[in-house]
Amino acid sequence: MSDSIRSKIQELENEYARTQKNKATSQHLGLIKAKVAKLKRELLDADSGGRGGGGGGGRGFDVSKAGDTRVGFVGFPSVGKSTLLTKLTGTHSEAAAYEFTTLTAVPGTLNYRGAKIQMLDLPGIIEGAKDGKGRGRQVISTARTCNMLLICLDVMKSMTHKKVIEKELDGFGIRLNQKPPDIVFRKKDKGGLNYQEIVPQSELSHDVVQSVLREYRLHSCDVVVKEDVTIDQFIDVVEGNRKYMPALYVMNKIDQVTIEELDIICQIPHHVVVSAAHGWNIDELLEKVWDYCNMIRIYTKPKGQIPDYNEPVILHDTNPSLEMFCNRIHKDILSHLKYAWVWGSSVKHQPMKTGKDHRLNDEDVVQIVKKV
Ligand SMILES: Nc1nc2c(ncn2[C@@H]2O[C@H](COP(=O)(O)OP(=O)(O)OP(=O)(O)O)[C@@H](O)[C@H]2O)c(=O)[nH]1
Ligand SMILES: [K+]
Ligand SMILES: [Mg+2]
Incomplete structure (x- = not known):
């Protein structure tokens, strides 16, 4: 068939x-x-x-969602996905020189700029994965549940691997770095x-x-x-049913290449070069993950108190409306909203009275005033 x-x-x-x-x-x-x-x-x-x-076919691994956003690691076997997870999150994921060391999804969490980022180490995939080869189908189904993907590549291996991975994801309805x-x-x-x-x-x-x-x-x-x-x-x-996802190409094992080779690798769009084993360039990787996840932080301020800077409300949007912010906190808040005081770069006066259509910026402070 x-x-x-x-x-x-x-x-x-x-x-x-x-x-x-x-x-x-x-x-x-x-x-x-x-x-x-x-x-x-x-x-x-x-x-x-x-x-x-x-594109939605097949069942993913059973990992409960945690945190504000989910980032999945996809790549050929032994490119260093598990080494990277351990480096980024401190959660140990078995790494070894043989292929298919990882056989299931391994979640780890990272706190970054006030957001909780769930990172998912996944088994390696190979050509034909979407057609059921190995655990490929399960891996790609799980990838679809993420907010963004890290496509992990070994810089010592053929760059045709990049095309193969892209084709596998594409065949499953995932569109990388494209808008609908x-x-x-x-x-x-x-x-x-x-x-x-x-x-x-x-x-x-x-x-x-x-x-x-x-x-x-x-x-x-x-x-x-x-x-x-x-x-x-x-x-x-x-x-219909396509999934449009931001993705970063993580070019791993740069400890193995010369400066000249590195120049060539750096021409790939949406890339970041790292050495997971040595912990090289992890800061840049995290900054890019932050940008690609498209998250902003809103601090809430109860009346008469200082804002809670430790627990921002995270929204996946560049300029979310106050309405989206309210709905993110609780489904009933909007119906009680009279107006809100907003401090930050989205307003001309500090604070400014705003309504539900007001567009918020990263790190704004919001105080909700309810109808009585
Ligand atoms: N030289 C070098 N080796 C690395 C680096 N990162 C990982 N490795 C090695 O690459 C091998 C594979 O690493 P893993 O983390 O198991 O790779 P994986 O992608 O999780 O592999 P699977 O789970 O089998 O798909 C191990 O021997 C690691 O020590 C790196 O930055 N530089
Ligand atoms: K491995
Ligand atoms: Mg692994």
Whole structure:
């Protein structure tokens, strides 16, 4: 079953590669891509013995979420993931020179800038992981539960490993360092296809979109494309259930390379170079993790007391609204909110009276005033 799906995917990918890319063939190319996306979903469903849903298939390891954010370590065996976890969190995770030393998810916690960051060491994965090889499927399912990923690479090994890992994650619906495409997509009962592009498209057109949607048996839809996107990005929106995650490439074992080799390694986007074993450059790694997690800290101030600087409320947003802040504390707070006093860089006067739509900045202090 899986093998026949895999060979169908291969055939279609070959056909795609063979086909000239131009306006006349674009509709056909869209159709091939839609077929591939559907088969990939079928493959995940088949391998997980049922439910898959375009990327959510398979069960992850059973680790309860703790802390404000979760960071997962993904990489080939023996790149140094466990060594890194031990270095960062102090939680011992067995490390050794042989592959597949780690057989399950090992959580550790780190306090950084007032936030509790849960780090998850995971078993190594290899090519074919998403199709069920080794514990790969479980590893990738767990990776999907994280707020960000550290893709760990051994600088002494081939950089083709980076591509392999990216492909495995991609096949499971994980999109690294990408924003969700700016597309409005609505299914309707009737009315046909209403296609609108706000900016000129290099790959999409009314006909391409129509041929993709036909493959999904969707005939009546509103589609508004607000940025230049690829056919693949459009299919991602149609499939739904994609996970858009920030990721850092951790280039480990730099104690083994020359300065010249290091210069080349440093050209990889979203990278940080470290030596987990020697503890080199861990500070930069943590600063980048902080940036990529996109967290801000809000301190609460009870009336007549000084703010609680030890236990910030953490929000995953660059400029969260006061409403989001309230909901993060307790679901009932918003209905009691009269206004809030805010101190910090988001306000012109210290303090300033604000309402639920006010946008907060990192390290603002907030005092909630309730209705009586
Ligand atoms: N030279 C050098 N060796 C390292 C470094 N980090 C880890 N190692 C070694 O690399 C080997 C593998 O390390 P692990 O931490 O077990 O790697 P892993 O990625 O967790 O491996 P699996 O659990 O098997 O997937 C061990 O022998 C470590 O001592 C480093 O920064 N430099
Ligand atoms: K190992
Ligand atoms: Mg390990």
